[in-house]
Amino acid sequence: MARHVRVDRAICQGHGLCFFTSEKLFALDEADGKANVLVDPLPDDLHDDALDAVDACPEQAITVVEDDD
Amino acid sequence: MAMDEIDFDHHAPDFNERKYALYREMRGKCPVAHSPAHDGYWLLSRYDEVFEVARNDRVFSSAREVVVPPTNVGRLIPLQSDPPELERYRSLLIPFFAPGNLKRLEPFIDDIVDRSIDGFIERGEADVVTELANPVPSSTTMALLGLDPADWRVFADPIHAGSYSRPGTPENDAATRDIQAFSERIVAEVDARIAAPRDDMISALLAADYRGVATTREEVIDLVRMVIFGGMDTVMAAFSNIFVALGQRPDLRDRLVADRGLIPKAVEEFLRYDAPVQGFARTVTEDTEVGGQPIAEGETVFMLWASANRDAAVFGDDAEELVLDRTPNRHMTFGIGAHRCLGSTLARIELRIVLEQVLERLPDFTVALDGIVEADTIGIVFGRRKVPITFTPGRRRQAG
Numbered sequence: 001m002a003r004h005v006r007v008d009r010a011i012c013q014g015h016g017l018c019f020f021t022s023e024k025l026f027a028l029d030e031a032d033g034k035a036n037v038l039v040d041p042l043p044d045d046l047h048d049d050a051l052d053a054v055d056a057c058p059e060q061a062i063t064v065v066e067d068d069d
Numbered sequence: 070m071a072m073d074e075i076d077f078d079h080h081a082p083d084f085n086e087r088k089y090a091l092y093r094e095m096r097g098k099c100p101v102a103h104s105p106a107h108d109g110y111w112l113l114s115r116y117d118e119v120f121e122v123a124r125n126d127r128v129f130s131s132a133r134e135v136v137v138p139p140t141n142v143g144r145l146i147p148l149q150s151d152p153p154e155l156e157r158y159r160s161l162l163i164p165f166f167a168p169g170n171l172k173r174l175e176p177f178i179d180d181i182v183d184r185s186i187d188g189f190i191e192r193g194e195a196d197v198v199t200e201l202a203n204p205v206p207s208s209t210t211m212a213l214l215g216l217d218p219a220d221w222r223v224f225a226d227p228i229h230a231g232s233y234s235r236p237g238t239p240e241n242d243a244a245t246r247d248i249q250a251f252s253e254r255i256v257a258e259v260d261a262r263i264a265a266p267r268d269d270m271i272s273a274l275l276a277a278d279y280r281g282v283a284t285t286r287e288e289v290i291d292l293v294r295m296v297i298f299g300g301m302d303t304v305m306a307a308f309s310n311i312f313v314a315l316g317q318r319p320d321l322r323d324r325l326v327a328d329r330g331l332i333p334k335a336v337e338e339f340l341r342y343d344a345p346v347q348g349f350a351r352t353v354t355e356d357t358e359v360g361g362q363p364i365a366e367g368e369t370v371f372m373l374w375a376s377a378n379r380d381a382a383v384f385g386d387d388a389e390e391l392v393l394d395r396t397p398n399r400h401m402t403f404g405i406g407a408h409r410c411l412g413s414t415l416a417r418i419e420l421r422i423v424l425e426q427v428l429e430r431l432p433d434f435t436v437a438l439d440g441i442v443e444a445d446t447i448g449i450v451f452g453r454r455k456v457p458i459t460f461t462p463g464r465r466r467q468a469g
Contacts, residue, residue: 033167
């Protein structure tokens with residue numbers, strides 16, 4: 001089982017709050033300001049960071065999903 | 070036609086003192102309410118409806134006006150635009166408000182905060198609005214654009230005068246004329262850079278294109294006007310509200326003095342608790358429904374950020390209280406959706422730096438609560454004209 005952070009780029013408006021929550025997990029695209037996920041799958045030590053980013057995103061564009069890989 | 074016709078006018082003289090009680094009542098009884106004021110407008114007071122409307126730019130247009138009643142201060146973009154232009158305008162501005170670019174501004178902000186506090190630290194008293202909250206964001210906005218920071222009053226004074234006076238009054242009319250006059254200064258600054266580009270934001274905007282679409286001179290003028298309007302007034306207002314909140318709650322001031330690591334979270338909470346912008350309007354482009362209430366094409370819908378910020382359904386039973394370390398804190402103070410404030414990161418940096426320095430240099434400040442001078446209206450921006458403080462005098466950091 002692996003966890004992944006997903007940013008829905010159709011919803012993301014580039015406010016950058018995920019980036020400030022965790023610079024290890026997110027980078028802001030230079031062209032459109034939207035968030036890119038830097039680490040996949042999500043390592044255990046960044047799981048709390050990811051959940052904080054889910055809570056921080058004003059647009060509710062971030063989710064943490066699990067799969068069976 | 071309206072189910073809930075309410076007595077609501079965000080420019081009314083007594084609105085400031087009534088606002089939060091009014092919002093509470095509206096969230097409970099009539100979350101989608103209609104007021105006959107200002108030729109009629111719908112008021113959205115709950116988080117969910119505000120969230121829904123703010124993210125639907127197709128049905129809820131920003132192209133006409135986002136304040137009620139409309140002002141006559143020149144076009145502000147991207148604020149007054151819809152997709153697809155909105156996306157282009159936003160993309161043009163985004164690089165300048167990216168964390169990396171703003172990092173370069175921090176030494177400037179440190180310095181202007183230092184010097185502003187130096188200006189009154191030896192006196193033991195000050196009006197923090199005039200002497201700190203006003204010069205810091207205004208000078209910073211000038212520096213960001215590449216304008217001479219020393220000239221900040223040319224823009225800041227008329228904008229504040231316009232925000233804090235009620236529409237239709239002589240003071241407001243005069244402010245509108247002064248704002249129209251400073252637009253000529255913006256035009257001159259833009260034209261000077263068309264003739265001779267410099268290494269600054271205005272020149273970069275003139276040279277910028279979006280997917281092959283060039284930026285016109287008129288668009289750059291309107292973008293610069295937007296940055297000036299967005300950067301000066303709202304942050305000053307946020308500062309004034311923070312000082313008042315800390316004046317009312319010295320225990321919170323002491324907590325922040327003792328734990329300055331709490332400042333970033335506290336900034337978010339202050340922004341949530343007293344939003345400097347009560348709300349923005351949208352114009353409905355087709356017959357629709359919000360929260361089960363039919364709303365017709367052409368009508369105006371007003372999203373109350375300040376009320377959504379206190380919605381217990383989102384923030385819990387203590388939504389009306391200041392909780393410095395509130396987490397999560399997904400407040401609406403910067404708006405939401407594609408129009409959400411582009412300067413939010415810069416605003417946060419300014420608020421953090423000022424709070425850090427104030428709590429370090431005048432940790433025992435108290436606010437003379439009976440000396441606070443309120444604005445005549447908070448319908449566009451909720452801030453204070455004057456917030457007098459006293460404190461144990463300290464030393465200047467820089468030579469006078």
